[in-house]
Amino acid sequence: MTSTTSRPHVRISKAANRYFVFDIDDVMYLRRNHNICSVFVGTMPQAPQQSAFMGLPIELMAEEAQVLVEKEVAYVVDDSKYHPARIAAAGPQDRQYIDVVKGITSDAQRSMRETTETRKAMFAHKGASKKKERKDKKASDAQTSEDVTAAPSADTEAATSLFDTTPEPASATTKNPSVTREAAPEAWLATLTTSDSLLTPAPGQDEPLASVDVPASYPLYAHLQDKGYFMMPGLRFGCNYNVYPGDPLRFHSHFQATGFQWNEDITLLDLVTGGRLGTNVKKSFLIGGRVEGEEQRKDETEAALDVRAFSIEWAAM
Amino acid sequence: MAYDDEDPTAAPPPAIARDDPSKVAIEDVEDAEADEAIPDFRKFASSLPGGGASGGGALNKKATPHVSSKTVRRGEKDFESHGTRLQENALETSRTAMHDVLSYTRTRTPDNTMTGWYFPEHWAQETSEGEKPEGLWRRDRVVVLEAEKGQMTRSMGRVLRGAPKNVPGWDKAWLLPEEALYLVERGDLMLRWPRGPIEDIFPPPEEVDGVKREVARGEDGDYELGLPLSLQAAYSLFIGNEGDRGKVTLEKFQVYSQLRRTGYLVSRASPLFDPPPPSDTQTLWQRLFSLISSPKSDTPKSHPPMGPLIKPGLYRSYEPLYHHLSLIPRHKPTPTPNTPAPEGPFTVTYHVFKSRPGFTKTNLPLPDFRIAVVNARTTDVPSLAEMEALLDSTPWDPPNARSGAGGPSIGHMYQRLKHGWRNVIVAVNDNGMVSYLEFMESAFGEEKLFERFDAKPGAGGKKSSGRNLKGGRGRGRGGRGGRGRGK
Secondary structure, eight states, X not given: OOOTTXXXXXXXXXXXXXXXXXXXXXXXXXXXXXXXXXXXXXXXXXXXXXXXXXXXXXXXXXXXXXXXXXXXXXXXXXXXXXXXXXXXXXXXXXXXXXXXXXXXXXXXXXXXXXXXXXXXXXXXXXOXXXXXXXXXXXXXXXXXXXXXXXXXXXXHHHHHHHHHTOOOHHHHHHHOOOOOSXXXXXXXXXXXSOOHHHHOSOOOTTSOOOOOOOOTTHHHHHHHHHTTOEEEEOGGGTSSEEEESSOTTTBOOOEEEEEOOTTOOOXXXXXXXXXXXXXXXXXXXXXXXXXXXXXXXXXXXXXXXXXXXXXXXXXXX | OOSOOOOOOOXXXXXXXXXXXXXXXXXXXXXXXXXXXXOOHHHHHHHSTTOSTTOOTTSXXXXXXXXXHHHHTOSOOBSSOOOOHHHHHXXXXXXXXXXHHHTOOEEEOGGGOEXXXXXXXXXXXXXXXXXXXXXXXXXXXXXXXXXXXXXXXXXXXXXXXXXXXTSTTTTSEEEOHHHHXXXXXXXXXXXXXXXSOHHHHXXXXXXXXXXXXXXXXXXXXXXXXXXXXXXXXXXXXXXXXXXXXXXXXXXXXXXXXXXXXXXXXXXXXXXGGSOOOOOHHHHHHHHHHHHXXXXXXXXXXXXXXXXXXXXXXXXXXXXXXXXXXOOSOOOOOOSSXXXXXXXXXXXXXXXXXXXXXXXXXXXXXXXXXXXXXXXXXXXXXXXXXXXXXXXXXXXXXXXXXXXXXXXXXXXXXXXXXXXXSSEEEEEEEETTEEEEEEEEOOXXXXXXXXXXXXXXXXXXXXXXXXXXXXXXXXXXXXXXXXXXXXO
């Protein structure tokens, strides 16, 4: 686990009131240390014809963005304004950014060349059957150059070290029938996932950070988040949040949570609907809200709101 | 497992050959929905060529060797943490797999990548959105392609034919924001932010012959002309609020990209692509025809305030009886409604086409589906007026099973009712999860079962299961209809 203190803040990119995180390291950091997983919304470049498995970026709920800002692990930047301005303003960052792109493309090119050479050696050595070769060629024509992984992180060094972990030539050859023709003399092209080096340094004091508009159920979210639960948007279960005891990669969710105001009337119908649905999907129906009025704890702070939550289980159905 | 139909495991399978979009089988909308609800990883992995983890050597695999499909989601999920190292390791493997797969950077050789330049202001001064389909939404077209390559441009980007030839980039394809962003996500488009005016990249024609305007390319080569943009930059440039020029809302983009991933071809909706409403003569003819075929008008007559609906008397057929019984006016679809144009979220956003050979973006066929995109978090259930306006904005599309000789058959009745007189799909986008709901204008009053009771059994010439029944009743009416095939 990475230490929380030394790490630079996570950059949340806000565009049209949506909150995105693009850096995979940030995403995994939030997942490991701040029990926030959120929803991947991007098309997978490796498998672009399916929707079951999605890639970067993740879209944070407004609640998640707000919690991270309050914990001082992240900051929100209005990228629809700030990002284009940064691109337009040519500066020394450009140099750095282009170097990163160049590094990645030349790495990709080199790795491709290496694979090709190993392959050639393999074929010369083993004398692979013609049939297989033809098949390979067909496959590689459809997809010339996708067998290269590179780190999304800004520094080239990381990218290179990642390439060191490429498997031994033998297995690579069987798995990667790459381009048989000569590598193109032109430079390769790359689309980075983040504009990191272009956007550093982070907006200073003069640049106001974007605010987050949170829904009314925010106190309940913050409370459960503080207790270490993972939460996903819960609209599919007719609630505000779907609450997991641990990383949803590993665990089923326990609760479907809906936030209420402390003095808000809750209709019986809501309870029945939530309770029955929860029982049906093997979850408990959880309601909660921020305590108001006389019952409120005196030591309530902005960071730790006084929230109480109740779970409702159906005794029989 | 079956109950928990949410799958937050967003980690993809590591090694998948890139599908050639032209070869993608088109799923039904229903299938796509089912897939979306329960993404069963194992099923998914096994449906890919070679299966997940250890496919055959001939497969075109990516070099993500440490990730196998098994590690992304190994085994069933647990109820809660029980503090064992086994569980911790399993989770750690999954996370590492996810990290490895998502660390991918889009790199391509120049010959299978398109390069696009971001010129948001190029068409901004255009006053008209274009009257011809070629020039549609020109104000929103913000990315110009250097050259069109590959299958993807079959349905994306347009060359604005109406544009004057002295405008640089007039002969290039221009992309809409959702198209550009989708191509960037796929890795098919390398987006560039130009450093100079558009003339640097596309020199005006008169200067092409001369060696004029040779932009100095320093050590950075192409990078001098413009900065390669990242995915993050593309999102910040293209995702906007409703009504922003040159941008698209996230929910629309997500619906667009999901449909494209599934294999459909999508274009922005425009009334220009709709067939004109049926002309007046046609409706007049239909009206005349209906007058001849059923002398009794459809509108219920005024009934006496008291007394039985059907007065005692001699009735020779069922039809007048049922006409007397009909008290409540029924909805009758009209081809030329006069409802106002739809406003707000419930407006047709996209036309969707099934992938087919010979599809060209310059000559769009009639769309297979019309889709309105709404945001689940900010939109309420549509009011009747909104729904009516939305439906009436779609072309008149009556069920064609009606126009069979011998009148409508009962077997196709449900088909006709399901088809409706107009139809539209509403895509409800909830944080990236899209539900597709189909709405149609149905008219139950148009399916008159009682007309069949009077039909002559021989007249239709259709063999239906109700035939003997008809014959039987016919006999009761004075032996007009005979049993069997008529005499």
